[in-house]
Structures are given as C-alpha cells and as structure tokens.
Amino acid sequence: MAPTQGVKTITTNVGWSVLSKTATFGLKFVTVPILARLLTPEDFGSVAVAxxxxQFLAMIGGAGLTSALIVDRDGGMDTVHTVFWSNLAMAVAMALILFFGAxxxxxxxxxxxxxxxxxIMAFLIPLQLTADVAYSLLARQMNFSKDAILSTVSETSAALLALALAFAGFGVWALVVQLFAAALIRLVGLFSITRYMPRFVIKPDRMMPLLRYSSGLMGSEMANFVTFQAPMVVIARVLTLADAGAYSAANRFASIPNQVVLSAVMGVLFPAFSMMGDDRKRRSDALIFSTQVMTVILAPAMFGLWAVAEPAMLILFGPQWAYAWPVLGLLALSKAIVTPCSTFIPYLKGTGHSQVLFWSAVLRAIATTIGIGGAAYYGNLVDAMVALCVVNAITLVGYSWAVFRVDGIPFWWGMLTSSRSMITSLIMGVAVRLFLHAFADQLTSPYLQLFAGAVVGGVIYAVLFFATERALVRKVLGMVKRRRGGAAADAPAA
Incomplete structure (x- = not known):
C-alpha cells in the first residue's frame, strides 16, 4: 500500500527540488545572455528546431511508461527491467529514424x-529514455533530495562547458555539447544513486497495466508537447530561422523562473497527488494551496519581466538582440497569464483524470497552433506572440473550469482564489510600464530603467500582496510553526 504523504513530506521534497533549480538559476541567468552574445540567432534557431x-521522438518512444512506473508502486523489479528494455528498444528505433531521415x-x-x-542529436534519445527509468525509482520513493543534487551538478557542469566552448569559437556546437553533457551526467548519476542494474528480463504481461495507464497520458503529453513546441516549428516554417532563434533565446530566458520553481514543484506534486487516493478534501486543499503559492511566486516575476523587457533585452543580450525586446516581453506576459494553471497538469495526472487532461491539452494545442500560425502568416513574430497571449488567456479560463469541475470547487471562487496574485501582479506590471514611460526623459540609461522598474515594482507588489493575501501568509506561517513544533518534539532530550 502506498504511504500517505503529508504536507511536511511534500513541502520537504518541494524544497529540495526548488533548491536544486535555484542553484542553477544564477548560472543560467548569466550563461544564456553570454551565449546569446557569442552566438547568432541562426545558431539558436538551428539547435532549437533540432x-x-x-524531444518529440523521445516522448513517443517512452510511451509514458516511466510515468506509469511512478504510479504503479505494486510492480516488482521485473516490471522495471521490462520497461527499461522496452524504452531502450524504442529509443534506438527513434534514433535510427531521426538519423536516416534527418x-x-x-x-x-x-x-x-x-x-x-x-x-548527431539523434543519440540524445537513448540517453534520455534509459535515464528516465532510473528516475522513476527515485520518484516512487519521493527521494528528491538526491535528484536535486544530481540536477544541480549536471546542469551546472554542462552550462560551464558550453560557455568554454563558445568562448573558444565552437559556435553552435557549444549548445549541442551542453545538451549531451547534461544528459550523460544525469544518466550516470541516476544509475549510481539508485544502484539500478538492468537485468535481461522481459515480461510483456507486466506491461499491460502500465500501458492502460500510460496510453491515457500519451495523448495529453503529445498535445502538451505541440502546445509548447508549436511556436518554434511555426516560426521556423512561416517566418525565418533568425526569427526562430530570437524566439528561442527570449524563451530560454523568460522560462528561467518556470525552470526554477514550476518544473521542480510539478515533479513532486504528480506523485504526491497520486498518493492521496480518494481523500478529495486533502486533494482540494493541496490543489488550491499549491496553486496560490505558485501564483504568488511566479506571477510577479513574469509580469515584472514584461514591464522591463526593453532595457532587460538590451542589457542582457546586447545590441544585436535589442530588436527582439517585444518578443521577450510578450513571452513573459503569455507565461504570466497561465501561472494559476501551473499545478493543474500534475493534479489531473496524479488523480487519474486522463480524459480531462487529454481533451484540455488537445484543445489548447489546436488553439495555440492555429493562433500563432495565422498571426505569423498574416503578420510577423510580434503578432505571433500577441496571439499566444490571447490563447493563454482563453486557456486559463478553460483549464480552470475543467479542473474545478472535476474537483467540485465552485468556479468563480476557485478562479478568484487562484488568480488573485496574478491580478495584483498585472496591476504592478502596468504601473511599472507607466512609471518608466512618465520618467523616460530622466531615466536615459537602460541600467537606470531596469533598476528603477525593479524597485518600484517590488514596492507596489509588496503593498498589494500584504493587502490581499493575509490569509495565505497566516496559513504558511502556521505550517512553519507546526513543523518547527513537530521537529522540537522529535528532538532527543539533552
């Protein structure tokens, strides 16, 4: 029987995951702009397209089996071995298809x-899929502290190596080596940590329960993949490779807050929700609380980046990228709009609502592709980013309605509770934009603009946050107090 996961266990693992992402945040904050200055938009576009x-072929090859392993805690090692060999066989097949059809x-x-x-990048597929099997063993144990350390080491080492190669004049190959280095270190590390040694055991009957679960996820994962990757494909095909590079570079930077917080939290929430069983009240409380916290953290960062996108682009990426500041700003805005949806995917996956997840993902993928494709065809890159913002606004309403209906949460109450910090962050962002416009004659340096915008935005958001989120603050402080009290009670007497 799966162990019950309390708030303490979940928050501990979230803390480790966020710590891991935060450890690499500072380095990525520096490396992405440096690489952008050393490389061309075409370099970024080529690697992003490849x-x-x-990633698409790796997703198909994996067939969602490793996600099924995380949920299927009753399966023995024979099941794990079978998934390993299945993943390896499919990975080799996908790599060969890509190599010969490049x-x-x-x-x-x-x-x-x-x-x-x-x-060359076809060989990434076997590295990714075989490592995923070992990762599923860590996730089943909710042992995210070791994964956090490994992620920090792999991402940091790969980023430093890419910087060294870029400075040495290797151009686009610096980005390629970065991908391979991170994947290889992750693969070796996961197998060392879990001490997993594949045995040649293939039992197809063990696959059937996993396939029943994974088949429901595959469609939604493919649709989500289309949602997040369609802009790159459409821009490369309809516009130019340089536009695709500008989108890629801006998206890399705008995605850093999500990489730090969202990717860490989603990895923990998926198994955590799956362990809550049929306790709907615990699931609802966890859903609303985690959504509120994610919105409080991510929304001000993204709306703030939108507000100071013009000076930020010039300072961080250099004059050759200055023309793309509207792309950075609109990408940040598009991500800010859907911050309340950050916990919805792990919730639907963990609670077994694969049909809701599938149709929500499919509709979003269709809307994203059509919206960006039409805007790019009849306009330009900026028009495509505006269309992405519109699609994400519709997504926010649609996803919220679907998830709150599944969980029995009143729609308007759920929307207000989960989106309140997004609204205050939007007010802050608009105020910063107006401030920078009003004092444009005095703030002539982009460094002054960025600094002043950050200070003004921080003060405005702090005031609005404490005026609207006092209940959330009290809840968080109460959790911290109870946790400290529990730790004190467990401590041995002197």
Missing amino acids: LTVV EGIGTWMGAAQSANLLK
Whole structure:
C-alpha cells in the first residue's frame, strides 16, 4: 500500500527540488545572455528546431511508461527491467529514424541546414529514455533530495562547458555539447544513486497495466508537447530561422523562473497527488494551496519581466538582440497569464483524470497552433506572440473550469482564489510600464530603467500582496510553526 504523504513530506521534497533549480538559476541567468552574445540567432534557431524533433521522438518512444512506473508502486523489479528494455528498444528505433531521415525532417521543419545537427542529436534519445527509468525509482520513493543534487551538478557542469566552448569559437556546437553533457551526467548519476542494474528480463504481461495507464497520458503529453513546441516549428516554417532563434533565446530566458520553481514543484506534486487516493478534501486543499503559492511566486516575476523587457533585452543580450525586446516581453506576459494553471497538469495526472487532461491539452494545442500560425502568416513574430497571449488567456479560463469541475470547487471562487496574485501582479506590471514611460526623459540609461522598474515594482507588489493575501501568509506561517513544533518534539532530550 502506498504511504500517505503529508504536507511536511511534500513541502520537504518541494524544497529540495526548488533548491536544486535555484542553484542553477544564477548560472543560467548569466550563461544564456553570454551565449546569446557569442552566438547568432541562426545558431539558436538551428539547435532549437533540432531539439524539438529529439524531444518529440523521445516522448513517443517512452510511451509514458516511466510515468506509469511512478504510479504503479505494486510492480516488482521485473516490471522495471521490462520497461527499461522496452524504452531502450524504442529509443534506438527513434534514433535510427531521426538519423536516416534527418534531411527530410530538417527541410519539413523549415531548417534544412540543421540536418547534420539532427543526425548527431539523434543519440540524445537513448540517453534520455534509459535515464528516465532510473528516475522513476527515485520518484516512487519521493527521494528528491538526491535528484536535486544530481540536477544541480549536471546542469551546472554542462552550462560551464558550453560557455568554454563558445568562448573558444565552437559556435553552435557549444549548445549541442551542453545538451549531451547534461544528459550523460544525469544518466550516470541516476544509475549510481539508485544502484539500478538492468537485468535481461522481459515480461510483456507486466506491461499491460502500465500501458492502460500510460496510453491515457500519451495523448495529453503529445498535445502538451505541440502546445509548447508549436511556436518554434511555426516560426521556423512561416517566418525565418533568425526569427526562430530570437524566439528561442527570449524563451530560454523568460522560462528561467518556470525552470526554477514550476518544473521542480510539478515533479513532486504528480506523485504526491497520486498518493492521496480518494481523500478529495486533502486533494482540494493541496490543489488550491499549491496553486496560490505558485501564483504568488511566479506571477510577479513574469509580469515584472514584461514591464522591463526593453532595457532587460538590451542589457542582457546586447545590441544585436535589442530588436527582439517585444518578443521577450510578450513571452513573459503569455507565461504570466497561465501561472494559476501551473499545478493543474500534475493534479489531473496524479488523480487519474486522463480524459480531462487529454481533451484540455488537445484543445489548447489546436488553439495555440492555429493562433500563432495565422498571426505569423498574416503578420510577423510580434503578432505571433500577441496571439499566444490571447490563447493563454482563453486557456486559463478553460483549464480552470475543467479542473474545478472535476474537483467540485465552485468556479468563480476557485478562479478568484487562484488568480488573485496574478491580478495584483498585472496591476504592478502596468504601473511599472507607466512609471518608466512618465520618467523616460530622466531615466536615459537602460541600467537606470531596469533598476528603477525593479524597485518600484517590488514596492507596489509588496503593498498589494500584504493587502490581499493575509490569509495565505497566516496559513504558511502556521505550517512553519507546526513543523518547527513537530521537529522540537522529535528532538532527543539533552
């Protein structure tokens, strides 16, 4: 029987995951702008297009089996071994398809010059899929502290290596080596930590329960993949590879807050929700609380980046990228709009609502592709980013309605509770934009603009936060007090 996960266990694992992402945040904050100054938009576009293909084939090859392993806690090691060999076989098949079809795939993606990159990056697929099996063993144990350390080491080492190669003049290959280094270190580390040694055991009957679960997830994962990768493909095909590079560089930077917080939390919440069983009240409380916390953390960061996008782009990326500041700002705005949805996917996955997850993801993927495709075809890159913001606003309402209906939460109460910090962050962002416009004659330096915008935004958001989120603050402080009290009670007497 799966162990019951309390708030203490979940918050501890979230803390480790966030610590891991935060440890690499500072380095990525520096490395992405440096790489952007050393490389060209075409370099970023070529690697981004190739990586999109690799990730798609890896997702198909994995078939969601490792996610099923996390939920299927009653399966023995024979099941794990069977999944390992299945993943490896599919990974090799996907890699061969990509290697021999690289030229045709690159041409279809609108980046024919990336064929050689595709052939080399095909070997990333086996590295990713075999490592995922070992990761599932850590996730089943909710042992995220070791994964946090490993992630920090792999991402940091790979980023430093990429910087060294970029300075040495290796160009686009610096980005390629970064991907391989991170994947290889992660693979070796996970197998060392879990001490997992694959045995040649293949029992197809053990796969059937996993396939029943994973098949429900595969469709939604493919749709989510289309949602997040469609902009890159559409921009490369309809516009230019340089536009795809500008989108890629801006998206890399705008995604850093999500990488720090959201990716860490989602990895913990998925198994945590799956362990709560049929206790709907605990699930509802965990859903609302985690959504509130994620919105409080992410919304001000994203709306703040939108507000200071123009000076930030010039300072961080340099003059050659200055033209793309509206892209950075609109990408930050699009991500800010859907911050209340940050916990919805792990909630639906963990509670077994695969049909709701599937249809929500499919509708979002269709809307994203059509919206960005139409805007890019009849306009330009900025128009495509505006369309993405509109689609994400619709997504917020649609996703919220679907999840709150599943959980029995009143829609308007749930929307207000989960989106309150997003609204205050929007007010803060608009105020900062107006402030920078009003004092444009005095703030002539982009450094002054960035500093002043950050200070003014911080003060405004702090005032609005404590005026609207006092109940959440009291709840968090109460949890901290209870946790400290429990730790004191467990401590041995002197």
